[in-house]
Amino acid sequence: MLIGVMSDSHDSMAMLAKAVRVFNENNLRYVLHAGDYTSRSAFRILGDLKAEFIGIIGNNDGEVLTTMGVGPLLLNNVPQGRIYRQPHEFTIDNKKFIMVHEHFEVDSIAxxxxxxxxxxxxxxxxxxxxxxxxxxxxxxxxxxCLHGSATVAILDTQMMEARFIGLD
Structure with a gap:
């Protein structure tokens, strides 16, 4: 199964719209976002996704976090769209996923x-x-904004490899 993966959109609405287009053109069943939307404005663009959406809260998502309450934030106009606190564990295609924003515990979790x-x-x-x-x-x-190149990935869960796509 092919899955779209992105992170650190930081209110870059033009790049987010490009990512949504790329993911829709690839007919993906799921799209994941590893945090740092920065504001809820991103969710309007994510509403154009044709895939199921799973996201987590990053360290720059205070506005998003304050509206969540105790459970996941439901994105009404995104199919099955939900944003969770991290770490978030879930299963897709019989593969166990863990999604976190920060890198500090990546090696120990892996x-x-x-x-x-x-x-x-x-x-x-x-x-x-x-x-x-x-x-x-x-x-x-x-x-x-930091490295001058906007990227997303498409993950193949059968081959266990990702293809990076530049959006610039």
């Missing part, structure tokens, strides 16, 4: 064997590697 796929963001650097039996993926920065 080495623990608790998941097949670990998604993270925060560093703004695209990276993919295997750690033990866990595939570890950072899609890079969607905003393109």
């Amino acid at each position: 080495r623990s064997g608790r998941c097949d796929i670990l998604i993270y963001g925060h560093t703004h650097k695209a990276a993919a590697r295997t750690c033990g039996t866990t595939y570890v993926l950072n899609p890079g920065e969607l905003c393109g």
